[in-house]
Amino acid sequence: MSDERVIDAQNAYIWDGWGTCLSWWANTELGGRDDLAAALFGLDGVRVGATGGEIELPGLGLNIVRYNLGACTWTDGSAMIESPAIVRRKQIETFCDGDEWDWSADANQRTMLSKARDAGADTFEMFSVSPPWWMTVNGNPSGAEQGDQDNLAFQHQKAFAQFIAVVAKHARDQWKIRFTSVDPFNEPSLNAWHAQQNQEGCHFTRGAQEAVLECLRGALDEQGLDDVLIAASDECHYSSAADTWRNFSEGTRRLIGRVNVHAYERDEDCRSRAKLREAVGEGTPIWQSEYSEGEPDGLSMALSISRDVQHLRPRGWVCWQPVEALDWGLLDGEYDDQTPNPNGGAKGTLKGEVDGVNTKYYVLAHYTRHIRPTMRILQSGHTNTVAAHDATARRLALVTVNDSAQQSVTYNLRQLAEGERIARVWVTDATNAPNARRYAKDTDISLRDGILTLTHDPNTVTTIEIDEVEI
Structure with missing residues (x-):
């Protein structure tokens, strides 16, 4: 779930x-x-x-x-x-x-x-x-x-x-x-x-x-x-x-x-x-x-x-x-x-x-x-996620830390964005494991009807960035 x-x-x-x-x-x-x-x-x-x-x-x-x-x-x-x-x-x-x-x-x-x-x-x-x-x-x-x-x-x-x-x-x-x-x-x-x-x-x-x-x-x-x-x-x-x-x-x-x-x-x-x-x-x-x-x-x-x-x-x-x-x-x-x-x-x-x-x-x-600087910090719906909006660039940024087991997270953006668009993703593995990602660009994901779902691996920090978002 x-x-x-x-x-x-x-x-x-x-x-x-x-x-x-x-x-x-x-x-x-x-x-x-x-x-x-x-x-x-x-x-x-x-x-x-x-x-x-x-x-x-x-x-x-x-x-x-x-x-x-x-x-x-x-x-x-x-x-x-x-x-x-x-x-x-x-x-x-x-x-x-x-x-x-x-x-x-x-x-x-x-x-x-x-x-x-x-x-x-x-x-x-x-x-x-x-x-x-x-x-x-x-x-x-x-x-x-x-x-x-x-x-x-x-x-x-x-x-x-x-x-x-x-x-x-x-x-x-x-x-x-x-x-x-x-x-x-x-x-x-x-x-x-x-x-x-x-x-x-x-x-x-x-x-x-x-x-x-x-x-x-x-x-x-x-x-x-x-x-x-x-x-x-x-x-x-x-x-x-x-x-x-x-x-x-x-x-x-x-x-x-x-x-x-x-x-x-x-x-x-x-x-x-x-x-x-x-x-x-x-x-x-x-x-x-x-x-x-x-x-x-x-x-x-x-x-x-x-x-x-x-x-x-x-x-x-x-x-x-x-x-x-x-x-x-x-x-x-x-x-x-x-x-x-x-x-x-x-x-x-x-x-x-x-x-x-x-x-x-x-x-x-x-x-x-x-x-x-000058971005607006929004309510993110969870302590582990920071959300911010750049009014000039019309860009939304979400940064999530996951210090527990793998989890699927749905980000509900219906108050901010409609339609379909691409979301860019970066990931860091906060471990010393071989091939650990270090602020690495990950696969883009799709935002559909204001809903975006992403699986966060254990001990990771993930950034999601979405354009054409106005408040």
Whole structure:
């Protein structure tokens, strides 16, 4: 018996796009690679250099770029304290040491920022993981002595906001990068950010968040950046994001133009996603601004995307590390800085290589290549299917993940399309089996009287694309 999924345009919303963060991979020499910029941010096929030879890949066409505003300096006489657990790749150089500005800092990440723009990215956000070390209580950009302690010194709240605004203005005027949004926090409610942990981080109580947000709006306006919206708070989990939003004052909520949230809560029953959407309401947009896990096949990623779209209704979806080791990346990255210095002063020369490609690169291609910015996300009739419509091209795209046994699915398009027409199909097998399909063009199928039936093999992601569909 076939599972029927009715595609419905009711309550459709506009899609902003797909993206990635530049830290930490672009903090290395990988930030200067044209082939990676073309693969991640372009749509053409590209050959990417890897340790075992070139890999031919479809371009992902990511259009959202999140730039990490760093917190570290190594100037003469610097009093910055470094965590004994951090590695050099995870230390992002900042532009001011408290006395002097250095706009040549953070060269690798800035280089990829420009390459992404030139390859086709068009939406840029700047986010902070920690204030610059000299604004912190203990001089350590990895966090306070205890994870539940705020590490931005109270007297520097306004200076921190002004710092963000000055960099955003400089980027617009000098780098020709217009940050449409800035986010001053990264998982601020976690108790994980302490002086001994292995990356930059900073805890903020909700009161401290509110104070910074108010200062930031004023600082942006003073710099002539009144069109730059504030996103917040990049909480780690959907549930904590809902708690943060509910506990903000009405005045603080009015300062926030978009809610950002990370996807590290699996939330398989989707209750936390739905509660966050309900708390925020439909009037404020949401981005899923960071997703990652160490599973190479892409099934968990595809399921998370589908659950987000159906229950969180975000306008954008962002992966954290596109090039990372231990199957965390879309591409496998190898770096030279895996050993921290127990006495502080992280080792490493920021060298990096691409060692291979994970199946989830091809899985993500189904979504990013066929569900493009400005398309409308439709109701799909099932959590595992994402449906989107391109009004200009008059094209409908359906992307379905099947993590169970083989199943026949009937897509009911009678509200959208009549008559007969051809539907194009692409498939990825999320397995390592011999001859597994990797974003492979499959046999076309026929749509008759608004009904299309397709058998989905186990552990697959499938894209269906149909032309001449108007809403």
